[in-house]
Amino acid sequence: MHLQVSSVCKSFGYGPKAKPVLDAVSFDLHSGQFLALVGSSGSGKSTMMRLIAGLDRPSSGEIRLDGELIRGPGADRGMVFQKYSLYPWLTAAQNVAFGMRLQGRPKAEVRERTAYFLEVVGLVDSARLLPRELSGGMQQRVAIARSLAAEPKVLLLDEPFGALDLQIRESMQDFLHRLWMQTGLTALLITHDLEEALLLAQQVHILAPRPGRIVRSVNADLDRSSLAHLRVSQPFLALREELASCLRSLDSPLTA
Amino acid sequence: MPPSEADPLRRLSSLRRFLAQPWVLGLVGVATAMLIWFLTTASGAVDNLFLPSPQAVWQAGQAQWQSGLLLKDAVASIQRVFIGFALSAGLALPVGIAMGTNPTICRLLEPLMALIRYMPAPAFIPLLIIYFGLEELPKILLIFIGTFFFNTLMIMDAVKFVPSELVETALTLGGRGLPILTRVVAPFVAPQVLDTYRINMASAWNLVIVAELVAATEGLGKRISLAQRFLRTDDIFVGLIVIGLVGLVIDLGFRFLMRKACSWAN
Numbered sequence A: 001m002h003l004q005v006s007s008v009c010k011s012f013g014y015g016p017k018a019k020p021v022l023d024a025v026s027f028d029l030h031s032g033q034f035l036a037l038v039g040s041s042g043s044g045k046s047t048m049m050r051l052i053a054g055l056d057r058p059s060s061g062e063i064r065l066d067g068e069l070i071r072g073p074g075a076d077r078g079m080v081f082q083k084y085s086l087y088p089w090l091t092a093a094q095n096v097a098f099g100m101r102l103q104g105r106p107k108a109e110v111r112e113r114t115a116y117f118l119e120v121v122g123l124v125d126s127a128r129l130l131p132r133e134l135s136g137g138m139q140q141r142v143a144i145a146r147s148l149a150a151e152p153k154v155l156l157l158d159e160p161f162g163a164l165d166l167q168i169r170e171s172m173q174d175f176l177h178r179l180w181m182q183t184g185l186t187a188l189l190i191t192h193d194l195e196e197a198l199l200l201a202q203q204v205h206i207l208a209p210r211p212g213r214i215v216r217s218v219n220a221d222l223d224r225s226s227l228a229h230l231r232v233s234q235p236f237l238a239l240r241e242e243l244a245s246c247l248r249s250l251d252s253p254l255t256a
Numbered sequence B: 001m002p003p004s005e006a007d008p009l010r011r012l013s014s015l016r017r018f019l020a021q022p023w024v025l026g027l028v029g030v031a032t033a034m035l036i037w038f039l040t041t042a043s044g045a046v047d048n049l050f051l052p053s054p055q056a057v058w059q060a061g062q063a064q065w066q067s068g069l070l071l072k073d074a075v076a077s078i079q080r081v082f083i084g085f086a087l088s089a090g091l092a093l094p095v096g097i098a099m100g101t102n103p104t105i106c107r108l109l110e111p112l113m114a115l116i117r118y119m120p121a122p123a124f125i126p127l128l129i130i131y132f133g134l135e136e137l138p139k140i141l142l143i144f145i146g147t148f149f150f151n152t153l154m155i156m157d158a159v160k161f162v163p164s165e166l167v168e169t170a171l172t173l174g175g176r177g178l179p180i181l182t183r184v185v186a187p188f189v190a191p192q193v194l195d196t197y198r199i200n201m202a203s204a205w206n207l208v209i210v211a212e213l214v215a216a217t218e219g220l221g222k223r224i225s226l227a228q229r230f231l232r233t234d235d236i237f238v239g240l241i242v243i244g245l246v247g248l249v250i251d252l253g254f255r256f257l258m259r260k261a262c263s264w265a266n
Helices: A045-053 A092-102 A107-120 A136-149 A166-183 A194-200 A227-232 A234-250 B008-020 B022-042 B054-066 B069-101 B103-117 B121-132 B136-160 B164-172 B177-214 B220-229 B233-261
Strands: A002-012 A019-030 A034-038 A060-065 A077-080 A154-158 A187-191 A203-208 A213-219
Touching (some): A002 A045, A019 A060, A019 A213, A034 A045, A034 A194, A045 A077, A045 A154, A045 A187, A045 B164, A092 A136, A107 A166, A136 A154, A166 A227, A187 A194, A194 A227, A213 A234, B008 B022, B022 B054, B054 B069, B069 B103, B069 B177, B069 B233, B103 B136, B164 B177, B177 B233, B220 B233
Parallel strands (some): A034 A187, A077 A154
16 A cells, blocks of 8 residues: 655635645655644644545645545545544444445445454444444544444544543553554544654654645654553653644744 | 431422423413313303303314214315325425535525525415316415425425535545435434424414315315304314314324434434
8 A cells, every 4th residue: 555645735715815725745655654744723734634535636736545546535545533423323333334334245244344343442342322322532433443344545534532531532542553553554643732643653744834734754763562651751752842842833923 | 217208398309200291281281271261161251152162162073073074174184284295295305405415406496495485375375276276286286385495495404414524434435425315414314304394294284274264175174164154163163173183193293203213313
């Protein structure tokens, strides 16, 4: 799997009123990699995600998946939204099965894979509950399981834990890290939380706002055997502080 | 000391619980109205010709039932309502969904529908009689005209409010046009569509009576207008009460259906 984003620009509106949102963004993502795009609001990171998902078209530049130009949404790019996007009339298990049923997979296979992915996200006991009966963290785990079950080549995570409490966020970060180790998935994470990005991603791109563009890329080669230790380890804190000051300098005094 | 049944505080709280049942106060309201009605007529303050007593209305109702007229009238009215409303609901569903999902269709049809919606349906009666005579068709069409535009616009609104994340999630899971409509949009709007039907069924029920007042050989509205001719206020009361009761049963039926089919939305 190779996701190629080359000189992607995007503006909204036409003529003199056109507002540039993304300016010549380029990066690559390979199989098994965990990549994060970090930026404040206005950095166009959600727009970038929508372009990769095929929900919007770039104004110029191109996005290719395994050499093929992306022209629209498809099951090869699974997406997890920030806000609860579970189908409220379906149980947790039915939500997980939803994508596979859309794809028309055989019933037995759907049942088997649903059970497997509920197990992976630790929600076997909640299989029959409706989304409103699940906590925010559980809902996001169902959403992730639903995406994974549809077998995407890359998982797009758009601020997946942005709406959760701090404590639940941390446990969800641990969960996502374990999931990545376990399943070898390829993931692109969008977040404004630098710590989250450094904890999870091997490579982090920093986006500057108005218009969004990559100003800094770092390889975060850190020892991730224990996220709890990593959170307080010296190399992690040093890297975080360095990038945080970079992010701060990007926000002009007017908007800070 | 453990609280006993005789404890006045405990009795008070169980009374409060009883009153908190949703139907209890409602029944009290109905019973009070009946009592005032009974007392007013029993006191002789009002001429019975204008306000018949509850007993007289009951007897008139029994007489209408025994002659078979009541059932025949009710069946005739209910049949018109159901045919007219089924046409309206059945057509409003695809049109409303099309308008809610496609901006071009919406811009094309919304002004037109908003305009016709404000034309009072009873004002169409003379035209309908000129076009289609006095048979069943004009009455069914009246119900259709009176409810179709409301049904359509309300379904359109429900469809427009389907959260974009739900649709976009389906797209990123490999979903396309029609399956998204049937598996995402339809189940999401189902509770609002049923509620729309429930609300607009009330106008359908109003309109059938209006249509029958003007021209009909049978029906609850026809019975009322005949009763007026002979100053039979007791028969008018029977008609009004039966109309109210049938409407209430239909309303409760829709609520029941909604609870059964869309339990996730409650």
